[in-house]
Amino acid sequence: MSGAPLLEVTDLVKHFPVKRGLLIDRTIDQIRAVDGVSFTVQAGETLGLVGESGSGKSTLGRAVLQLLEPTSGSVRFEGREIAGLSRRAMRPLRRELQMVFQDPYASLNPRKRVGQIIGEPLRLQNVARGGELRREVQGLLERVGLSPEHYNRFPHEFSGGQRQRIGIARAIALRPKLIVADEPVSALDVSIRAQIVNLLADLQEELGLTYVFVAHDIGIVRHVSDRIAVMHEGKIVEEGPAERVCEQPRDAYTKQLLAAVPIPDPREARARREALGMA
Amino acid sequence: MSGEPLLAVRDLRVGFATEGGRVQAVDGVSFELAPGEVLAIVGESGAGKSVTAQTIIGLTKSGNARIEGSVRLRGTELIDAGDEELRKVRGERVGMVFQDPMTSFNPVYRIGAQIVEAIRAHRDGASKADARERAIELLDSVGIPDAPRRIDAYPHEFSGGMRQRAMIAMALALEPEVLIADEPTTALDVTVQAQILALLERLNRERGLATILITHDLGVVAEVADRVVVMYAGRVIEQGTLDEIFYDPQHPYTWGLLGSLTRMDRERPQRLPQISGAPPSLLDLPQGCSFRPRCPHEFGRCSELPGLDARLAEAPSHLDRCWFSPEDKRERRLVEGEIGLEAPAR
Numbered sequence: 001m002s003g004a005p006l007l008e009v010t011d012l013v014k015h016f017p018v019k020r021g022l023l024i025d026r027t028i029d030q031i032r033a034v035d036g037v038s039f040t041v042q043a044g045e046t047l048g049l050v051g052e053s054g055s056g057k058s059t060l061g062r063a064v065l066q067l068l069e070p071t072s073g074s075v076r077f078e079g080r081e082i083a084g085l086s087r088r089a090m091r092p093l094r095r096e097l098q099m100v101f102q103d104p105y106a107s108l109n110p111r112k113r114v115g116q117i118i119g120e121p122l123r124l125q126n127v128a129r130g131g132e133l134r135r136e137v138q139g140l141l142e143r144v145g146l147s148p149e150h151y152n153r154f155p156h157e158f159s160g161g162q163r164q165r166i167g168i169a170r171a172i173a174l175r176p177k178l179i180v181a182d183e184p185v186s187a188l189d190v191s192i193r194a195q196i197v198n199l200l201a202d203l204q205e206e207l208g209l210t211y212v213f214v215a216h217d218i219g220i221v222r223h224v225s226d227r228i229a230v231m232h233e234g235k236i237v238e239e240g241p242a243e244r245v246c247e248q249p250r251d252a253y254t255k256q257l258l259a260a261v262p263i264p265d266p267r268e269a270r271a272r273r274e275a276l277g278m279a
Numbered sequence: 280m281s282g283e284p285l286l287a288v289r290d291l292r293v294g295f296a297t298e299g300g301r302v303q304a305v306d307g308v309s310f311e312l313a314p315g316e317v318l319a320i321v322g323e324s325g326a327g328k329s330v331t332a333q334t335i336i337g338l339t340k341s342g343n344a345r346i347e348g349s350v351r352l353r354g355t356e357l358i359d360a361g362d363e364e365l366r367k368v369r370g371e372r373v374g375m376v377f378q379d380p381m382t383s384f385n386p387v388y389r390i391g392a393q394i395v396e397a398i399r400a401h402r403d404g405a406s407k408a409d410a411r412e413r414a415i416e417l418l419d420s421v422g423i424p425d426a427p428r429r430i431d432a433y434p435h436e437f438s439g440g441m442r443q444r445a446m447i448a449m450a451l452a453l454e455p456e457v458l459i460a461d462e463p464t465t466a467l468d469v470t471v472q473a474q475i476l477a478l479l480e481r482l483n484r485e486r487g488l489a490t491i492l493i494t495h496d497l498g499v500v501a502e503v504a505d506r507v508v509v510m511y512a513g514r515v516i517e518q519g520t521l522d523e524i525f526y527d528p529q530h531p532y533t534w535g536l537l538g539s540l541t542r543m544d545r546e547r548p549q550r551l552p553q554i555s556g557a558p559p560s561l562l563d564l565p566q567g568c569s570f571r572p573r574c575p576h577e578f579g580r581c582s583e584l585p586g587l588d589a590r591l592a593e594a595p596s597h598l599d600r601c602w603f604s605p606e607d608k609r610e611r612r613l614v615e616g617e618i619g620l621e622a623p624a625r
Contacts, residue, residue, distance in 0.1 A: 052468035053439075159557040189323040190495055191532075191573075194539040194553035201550065216469065219541035223551060246543060260473035262498030264540045266521045269501045 004079055005040035006210050007064070007178060012037045012073035012083075014056075014063045033059040035234035036073070043177070046204070046211040048225030048242065050218050052257070055231040061180045061214045065097050066090050077178070095125055098171040102183035104163030108155040114141070115151035118169045125174060140169040143206075145199060161192035165199065172203060180212045185220060197224060218261055222246050230254045283353070284311035285489050286335070286457055291348035293327075293334050302561040304330045306513040307348075309587075312457065315487040317479075319504035319521075321494060321536075323558055326510040328493045332459050335491075336373050337365035352457070371401050374450030376443070378462035383446050384434040391415075391430030394449045401453050417448040421478060440471035447478065451488075458482070461493045476502050497540060501525060509533050512559055512569035515587055519597035527609075529590065529599035531620055532570045534612040538619025552619035568600065575620065576603065576611050 014034040017027040033056045041047045051057040062068040064075055066082055075083040082093060101107035108117055119137045122128045128136050138148035144165040155163055164184060171179055181200065185193040197220065203209060215221050221228055222242050229239040230251065238251035249255045259276075263269045293305040305327040312318050322328040333339045335350050337357065350357040352372060357365065369375065377383050384393060394414040399405050405413075411430070418426035421444040434442055443463060450458060460479065464472035480503050482488045494500060500507055500521070507524040509517040509532070517530040528534040538552040556573040565571050567582040574581070585600045603611065612618050 052470065161557055189558065190497075190536060191323060191539065191554040192557060194551035195555070198550050198553055217541075218469075219543055222543065223541045223547055243547075256470055258543070260470040261543055262473075262476070262496065262502045263544060264498040264501045264525075264537070264542065265544070266501045266525050268544060273502075 003042075006043040006078060007041040007212075008074075008076040008079075009040070009064060010038045010074040010076075012060070012063060012075060013071045014059050014068060015071045032234045034063060034070075037231075037234075037236050039229055039236060039239060041178070041210055041212060043210050044204075044208055045226040046213055046224050048221035048228040049212060049214045049231060050216065050221045050228060050257070051231030052216055054233075056234040057214045057216075057231045058182050060231065061099070061182050061212060064212065065099055065180055067099070094121075095174040096177045098174065098176040098179050100164075100167055100171045100179060100181040100184045103187050104160055104167050105155075105187075107167055108163060110155055112154075113151070114153050114155065114158075114166055117155070117166060118173055121170060121173045127174065136173075137169075140173055143172070143203070144169045145195075159192075160188050161195060164188060164192075164196050168196075168199065168203070172207060172209070175207065176209070178210045178212070180214065182214045183216070184213075186215060186217065193220070200224065218246070218257060230257065285314045285316075285353060286312040286491075287349070287351045288331070288335065289349040289351075291331060291334060291350065292346070293330050293339055294345040296343040296345075297562075299562045303513055303564075304561060305334065308510070308513075308515055310508050310515065310518060312489050312491060314456075314489055315483070317483055317490045317492060317503055317505045318508065319492045319494060319500040319506070320508045320510060321497065321500055322510035323495055325512065325558055325561060327513040328510050329461055331510070332461055332491060332493050335459065336369050336375060337362075367401070370397060370450075370455065371453045372455050373457045373459060374453075374455035376446050376450050376458065376460040376463045378465050384442065386434050389431050389433055390437065390445050391418075391432075394418075394430075394445075394452055397449055398452050413452070414448075417452055418445060421445070421448045421451075422474070423448070438471075439467050440474060443467060443471075443475055444478065447475075447482075451482070456489060458488050458490045459493070460490060462495070463492070464499060465494070465496070472499070479503060497525075497536060509536075512564060513561060514569065514600065515598075516570065516601075517597075517599040518587075519594065519599075523594055523597045527591075527594075527597070528612065528618065529597065529605065529608055530570070530601045531574045531576055531608075531612070533599075534618050535573075535620030538614065538617065552614060552617075554620055568602075578602075 012034055013036055015030040015032050018029040018031060019025040020028045037060060049057045063070045066085060070083050073083060074081060115137050118140055119133050122133055122136060138151060141148050141150055146165055185196050213221060213224050225242045228242045228245040229236045232253045238245060238254045249258055263272060289309050291305055291308045294301055294303045308331055320328040330339060334346060346358060391414050395410040398410040398413055415426045415430055418430055423429055423441060423444055437445060464475050483490055492504060504521050506520050508515055511532050517533050528537055535554040539554060554573055559565060559569055567584050571577045571581045580602050585602050587598045587600050589595045589598055591597050591605050
């Protein structure tokens with residue numbers, strides 16, 4: 001955990017203007033979605049970003065990857081400033097920085113075949129073409145637990161869990177260094193979540209990936225993360241090693257969040273309710 | 280748990296005609312709800328839990344639905360009840376809370392006006408002023424602060440948690456005997472979820488309100504349920520008391536789900552125990568046990584559907600659909616000393 005971090009975010013701010021007016025838009029207010037956030041991520045580790053809706057965690061994930069232009073602040077990837085880079089300047093960096101989205105139904109083009117979807121980044125970056133591209137994509141399909149025969153199928157032919165595997169195959173196609181995964185399992189059935197969590201862990205080990213794992217479910221975040229940053233109202237209110245944050249939370253909001261997580265064990269749930277004087 | 284059940288569902292079957300063919304969304308579901316009890320129906324998407332709940336109050340009736348079986352509310356058969364009778368049952372006798380309170384309220388009317396209308400539609404004698412008084416009482420009782428003022432807010436002016444509280448208030452307006460809550464906290468943040476669960480728990484404790492809670496979340500179940508029905512691909516595969524289901528699960532699907540949960544109160548395992556595969560399509564169900572293709576313990580007899588039977592002499596109300604003997608199950612469900620499903624090699 002020493003040496004220069006892979007990702008270093010300093011005082012990152014993303015405000016959205018609130019506008020009013022019929023002919024001339026006047027900015028009447030700002031929504032401070034991300035309000036001065038700093039953190040670092042070392043190569044090979046997983047940072048969990050946990051928070052509730054509106055906490056700014058998804059905006060932060062997108063602003064880090066420059067999918068949203070930050071209002072101010074710095075994002076350094078391998079020591080290089082990427083905040084505010086133009087799309088063209090970002091293009092070579094897209095090989096290194098990828099994203100896995102929440103909704104595997106909305107994030108895959110329904111008119112394209114799975115082979116095209118996964119192969120697109122390889123084609124755009126001129127990594128492979130023709131038969132080589134096909135073999136590469138088929139290899140990716142196998143790597144994420146699908147079958148090479150799925151190459152010519154359409155997204156609608158797959159279940160939610162399989163679609164998320166397709167989204168993951170697309171994200172790892174260019175062998176990126178950093179993946180921001182935004183709620184990658186929250187749209188999936190409970191019996192499928194563990195599969196995707198385990199797949200992400202396997203790929204991290206095989207490919208040496210670094211993850212920023214964004215989610216509202218602190219149970220999942222604790223399982224996957226080396227460190228956890230808790231977000232609340234656009235700020236990181238607490239950050240530290242995963243076990244420490246979950247077992248000895250220091251911030252009042254973190255404590256509140258942890259106390260609200262249901263315990264899937266009737267006796268312990270009862271004991272906690274009694275301790276809180278609820279039953 | 281003694282005496283006549285409040286609600287008795289017997290061999291309920293709901294089939295839909297779809298473009299792809301006939302789908303048996305609910306296939307022979309039976310359970311009872313006792314007065315004052317919280318019954319959780321657990322399952323994943325396509326398990327048939329919501330269709331079951333909606334059918335109880337006649338919301339699935341349509342030209343392409345075939346509904347069979349029996350639903351009795353204190354002895355009154357609801358399956359063949361007419362629309363007028365069902366309208367009276369909904370609201371007056373069975374209250375309903377849905378996942379998304381934004382879509383359950385009409386966005387262009389004030390919250391209070393909608394509750395007042397619900398009261399007056401069912402209580403002919405109620406004056407507007409009385410109904411409004413009652414609506415304020417209700418909103419106050421579900422924990423909406425400053426109810427006399429907030430009653431005139433529009434749905435969009437409420438947060439998700441407040442809308443869900445208002446939805447519960449409306450469901451309680453006519454003092455129903457049964458509350459059906461379909462994923463009532465799924466769209467909410469976890470801190471708000473805890474408040475809504477505490478509210479449901481309080482309503483059950485203080486008013487003895489019998490509740491059917493439909494959810495995919497076993498953590499939610501452990502917090503509020505007395506008994507649990509586990510559904511998979513349209514069938515009940517296990518049912519029992521809360522403790523029976525969590526501490527002595529008899530179906531590999533149930534123990535697989537329990538094993539794959541992340542537990543904040545335990546050490547983190549290296550890998551999450553997982554169930555392989557995906558739930559089957561209702562258009563193409565496997566023969567016999569529907570969980571068979573995903574079950575590492577599958578054997579020859581599983582191609583024959585096991586009945587939902589009591590297999591434990593000491594727990595006659597604990598039912599499951601798995602051929603193995605209880606001794607066999609207790610051995611097979613242990614993976615490294617914990618309840619879970621051994622995943623077959625990838």
